[in-house]
Amino acid sequence: xxxxxxxxxxxxxxxxxxxxxxxxxxxxxxxxxxxxxxxxxxxxxxxxxxxxxxxxxxxxxxxxxxxxxxxxxxxxxxxxxxxxxxxxxxxxxxxxxxxxxxxxxxxxxxxxxxxxxxxxxxxxxxxxxxxxxxxxxxxxxxxxxxxxxxxxxxxxxxxxxxxxxxxxxxxxxxxxxxxxxxxxxxxxxxxxxxxxxxxxxxxxxxxxxxxxxxxxxxxxxxxxxxxxxxxxxxxxxxxxxxxxxxxxxxxxxxxxxxxxxxxxxxxxxxxxxxxxxxxxxxxxxxxxxxxxxxxxxxxxxx
Numbered sequence: 001x002x003x004x005x006x007x008x009x010x011x012x013x014x015x016x017x018x019x020x021x022x023x024x025x026x027x028x029x030x031x032x033x034x035x036x037x038x039x040x041x042x043x044x045x046x047x048x049x050x051x052x053x054x055x056x057x058x059x060x061x062x063x064x065x066x067x068x069x070x071x072x073x074x075x076x077x078x079x080x081x082x083x084x085x086x087x088x089x090x091x092x093x094x095x096x097x098x099x100x101x102x103x104x105x106x107x108x109x110x111x112x113x114x115x116x117x118x119x120x121x122x123x124x125x126x127x128x129x130x131x132x133x134x135x136x137x138x139x140x141x142x143x144x145x146x147x148x149x150x151x152x153x154x155x156x157x158x159x160x161x162x163x164x165x166x167x168x169x170x171x172x173x174x175x176x177x178x179x180x181x182x183x184x185x186x187x188x189x190x191x192x193x194x195x196x197x198x199x200x201x202x203x204x205x206x207x208x209x210x211x212x213x214x215x216x217x218x219x220x221x222x223x224x225x226x227x228x229x230x231x232x233x234x235x236x237x238x239x240x241x242x243x244x245x246x247x248x249x250x251x252x253x254x255x256x257x258x259x260x261x262x263x264x265x266x267x268x269x270x271x272x273x274x275x276x277x278x279x280x281x282x283x284x285x286x287x288x289x290x291x292x293x294x295x296x297x298x299x300x301x302x
Contacts, residue, residue, distance in 0.1 A: 003100035004072050004299055005044045006155040009180065009209040011300035014265060015272030016293055017074060017182070017211060018284045019046040022062035024055070031062055034281045035071045041285035043296060044072040044101060046182075046274070050081060053113020060090050064097040074157070075099050078107025083123040084132065084143050091133055095152030103157040103182060104129040127176045130158055134177035155179055163191060163234045167198035174208045181208050182274045185215035187226075188234035189263050196267050205269030212264040215276045216283045217253035220244045254283055258290035265291075 008015050018038050023031050035045060045066060049059040063073035075094055077087060094102065106126045110118035124132065132143045133156050140151035158178035160170045163186065170181065186192045192212065199205050217223050220243040227235035239256060246252035261273050273293075275284050288294055 001100070001153055003044075003155045005074070005101050005180075007300050008043055008297075009271055013297055013300065014293070015043045015209075015211065016041065016288055016296065017044045017046060017272065017274045018042040018281070019048065019274070019276045020062070020281055021048045021051060021279075022057035022059060024057075026057070028062075028065050031057075031065060032069060035066050035069065037282055038284055039071055040296065041288040041294065042275075043272075044074050046074045046076055046103065049076040049078040049105070049107065050113070051076075051108065053080070053108045053110040053115070053118075055113070055115060058090075060094050060097075060099070063094065063099045067098045072101070073099055074101040074103050076103045076105060077129060078105045079122055079124045079126065079129055080107035080109060081118070081121055083121055087124065087129060088132065088136065088142055091136060091154070092148075092152055095154065100153060101155045101157065102133060103159065104133065104178070105159050126158060127173060130156055130173065130176045130178050157182060159184065161232065162186060162195035163188065164232045165195075167195060167202055167204065170199060170204055170208075171202055174204055178208055180211060180271075182211045183213040185213045185233060185276060186260065186264065187215075187239055188236055189260065189267075191234055192264065193267055196269050200269050205271075209271040210269055211272040211274045212267070212270050213274045213276060214257050214260045214264065214287075215278075216257040216280060216287060217243055218250055218278070218280050218283070219253075220246070220249055222278070250283070254286050254290060257283075257287045261287060261291040261293070 020034050047059040047062040059075050063075040066073040104126050140148045157180040158173045160181050161184040223240045223243040226233045
């Protein structure tokens, strides 16, 4: 049984995905409130997996909660905190709970988070995690070779960073088994166009669905920080200047994000948009509307 995300992509629909960090607590209320606020604007919602090494409700638990209310989740899985036994256990649990979309990532080292003394596991990396999930699904077997009684049905994704990576790395990820790709945040559209040119030249856009990542800026200091301290984001001075000069930085951040969405969707081979924020999830529907992507199209047949 295919996920709705997979069905939309297979039918050639431009998809829109958003992102929510699970709560730092046991109540689902805020998570469900945020998901309801995005329901009409996105086709699926990513649940981050202890992003930046900070302890939160699990992506598995959060994804199951969204599935229960009819909002399609994309469960992120990272390798930093669990070995291959625990990862496979979580994957089977997700399938049993109705979670179909899984995004495989290496993850963030615990030393940068709120438990810097935590042991870093890193039994696998993102490539091997993708391959392991494909083996669970396609071969009905654990990574060890032990057969499964019932194979899970997953739509398996990976991550790419067009700002600093070559298309050859994406090719390896697709060869390992990734069926869709969500990119890291893109502000330098010219650099992304060059990367996508290399992707198209290798035919990779026909082997996996490429979903381009956009981050919405809320404050000028966020743009400055990304430019000065995270060079891998390739933050153009022009965007920093716009945020610094804006009378209303929130409005300007939404305008910039909507412009980026439209530009990125104009690049041949881009199958959709993934919108990220930092604790400003309610901005996502405004960006989707401003970019002219509402209402979302009906789900294709089949």
